[in-house]
Amino acid sequence: MKIKVHASILIHADVNGLPLGGYHGWSMAKDWEQGGAGYIPAKEFKQYLKELGIAKSTYSRWIKEAYEIGLFQKAGKGLIKLASWEKAGKLAGCPKLEQPALIDLDKFINAGWMDFVWAGFLKNHEGIIARATLKALSGGVPERTQRYRERRAGVENQANYASFGKVKDYPEQAVSLYGEPGHYQQAGEIRRRLPNSRTVPDCVQKANKGRIKKINLELGKKSFHDAASNNSTVYRLYADNYEQTKSIKRKDRKLDDMDRPNLIYELAKHITGYKTGNQIGVYFAIAL
16 A cells, blocks of 8 residues: 655655654645545544554644644534645745655655655656755755665665776876866776666655646746756756767757757666676766
């Protein structure tokens, strides 16, 4: 049994120091409601939480905090009015909802549940992405916290590097890149360490997008990529195959931008790390 969760709301609430118990209870209520026009019976909801094995002291705190935040409102006749996705996002300080996640219910109601919420957030970012970018997209989750949560949730990190060719074949390039941050030489190659890519465990899946576009319009703020485009174009740097590389080249050539990147990285193969036994992605650096 899985529960639909908007991880981006919960993560921004956490970053902004809001009581997570309230958002925990509200998320449970939104999933339990199942299209009930935003109202749920308080008594039946408490019974549902009790039957899941959640302690009375715990779900009572969730409900109390949800009222204090404004996620719950008393509606008369024993009913609770639930905040909409839009309102909850605004209260959490979340500028944009990403695609929601389906998380195994037992993972969501037990200790360490925020580790799996983070995994739900990562489900939208399983390709190569830097931790600094994840920090920006999440509203400020520290890199140390990211690593901790990924270990606890069973998220697999895959190392990646770009190859610039053999040193003997490109001696001038080897000299020019010597000492440059992120570049190194190994096995006779000039290499550059790339950000990790991540694989989320099966207990976390993507949910249907639902009303995301409409919700984000109502939130009234631009996405991370839109915000970045106010000052500069956001370029794609990584390609999974030759066809993607050709497409990126065609698009970039149409743009008259002095700041566009000189290189992109095309996936060449996966190898097994000698020491760790983990998969490593090998990318070729390709000049634009």
